[in-house]
Amino acid sequence: MTTTEQAILTEDFGVYKTLLESTRAIPWKIDWATLRFAYIGPQIEELLGWSPQSWQTVQDWADRMHPEDREWVFNFCVSQSQAGIDHEADYRALRKDGEFTWIRDVVHVVRNDDGTPNALIGFMFDISERKRTEEKLLNMQRELEELSFKDGLTGVANRRRFDAVVDLRWREARDARQPLSVVVLDIDYFKQYNDHYGHLEGDECLKRVARALAGIVRSGDDLLCRFGGEEFVLLLPNTDAAAAMALAWRCLDLVDKALIPHAGVGHDKRLTLSAGVNTLVPGEGDAVLPFIGVADSRLYKAKERGRHRVVAEG
Numbered sequence: 001m002t003t004t005e006q007a008i009l010t011e012d013f014g015v016y017k018t019l020l021e022s023t024r025a026i027p028w029k030i031d032w033a034t035l036r037f038a039y040i041g042p043q044i045e046e047l048l049g050w051s052p053q054s055w056q057t058v059q060d061w062a063d064r065m066h067p068e069d070r071e072w073v074f075n076f077c078v079s080q081s082q083a084g085i086d087h088e089a090d091y092r093a094l095r096k097d098g099e100f101t102w103i104r105d106v107v108h109v110v111r112n113d114d115g116t117p118n119a120l121i122g123f124m125f126d127i128s129e130r131k132r133t134e135e136k137l138l139n140m141q142r143e144l145e146e147l148s149f150k151d152g153l154t155g156v157a158n159r160r161r162f163d164a165v166v167d168l169r170w171r172e173a174r175d176a177r178q179p180l181s182v183v184v185l186d187i188d189y190f191k192q193y194n195d196h197y198g199h200l201e202g203d204e205c206l207k208r209v210a211r212a213l214a215g216i217v218r219s220g221d222d223l224l225c226r227f228g229g230e231e232f233v234l235l236l237p238n239t240d241a242a243a244a245m246a247l248a249w250r251c252l253d254l255v256d257k258a259l260i261p262h263a264g265v266g267h268d269k270r271l272t273l274s275a276g277v278n279t280l281v282p283g284e285g286d287a288v289l290p291f292i293g294v295a296d297s298r299l300y301k302a303k304e305r306g307r308h309r310v311v312a313e314g
């Protein structure tokens with residue numbers, strides 16, 4: 001090589017080095033035979049706080065990883081490298097101050113003529129901003145999902161949630177041969193309530209009823225939902241007819257005790273509920289809709305028989 005060629009090469013090397021070390025991505029190289037860092041860009045110190053000189057071996061890289069990420073990232077990168085496959089991995093890198101930063105490591109495997117790895121070269125990218133945005137989006141999605149299953153006025157579960165849950169409970173009850181009960185509850189003379197107090201007060205009243213009924217839920221398996229209008233439904237897995245009947249009366253009692261005035265009509269000029277109950281150990285020929293339909297028709301019997309009562313047969 002002539003002196004001129006040597007000078008050009010040296011100059012080129014300087015240009016490449018400057019370029020590599022002025023990017024936001026952090027370049028690095030590991031010799032496969034020794035598993036030692038041959039190079040790491042000085043930008044690493046700004047990002048993680050560890051000096052370039054402190055990156056000596058693959059072990060340093062693994063040690064500076066979140067414990068939850070370490071095993072899978074290490075095993076994944078080693079197996080991909082052994083197989084000569086370029087790859088990338090996202091993980092939380094430990095900063096010198098003890099915090100973690102999300103990194104995307106993009107790795108190219110330089111291979112010998114026989115295909116075995118010779119070196120790994122790659123870039124580390126700071127993806128913490130992207131991860132924060134992803135997390136925010138996920139949280140928003142979770143919140144939206146939760147909201148979409150909630151009744152906007154009363155905050156209890158809505159019909160959509162009921163439809164999703166009832167099929168599940170139905171199958172569970174059928175498979176376990178356990179009774180499933182449903183209680184359909186309806187406010188008495190609610191039209192008169194609205195007429196007397198106004199629609200806004202009617203809304204407040206629905207909220208008070210929902211609050212009073214919320215106390216009835218015994219475990220995460222019971223589900224109280226607003227079915228629509230002034231109708232609420234209680235779905236009770238693993239509950240026989242007697243227990244369901246008792247719970248229905250307890251619902252009426254809870255609303256009685258809430259002492260919601262109903263000047264227009266009603267018992268003692270208080271707001272009351274009526275309820276219809278149905279219980280079934282679901283069998284092959286049974287279906288969800290008729291099961292609820294029976295409870296609904298019993299509710300209307302309760303209304304016909306004078307309201308403020310529970311009907312569980314007929």
Ligand SMILES: Nc1nc2c(ncn2[C@@H]2O[C@H](COP(=O)(O)OP(=O)(O)OP(=O)(O)O)[C@@H](O)[C@H]2O)c(=O)[nH]1
Pocket residue numbers: 153186187188189190191192194198199200201202203206228229230303307
């Ligand atoms: N304020 C308010 N009223 C509602 C809401 N949804 C339904 N309603 C009212 O609830 C009333 C239901 O009336 P009806 O179905 O005649 O029943 P009721 O007056 O309670 O009579 P019975 O059920 O036979 O005792 C209607 O006046 C609806 O406008 C709501 O979200 N807010």
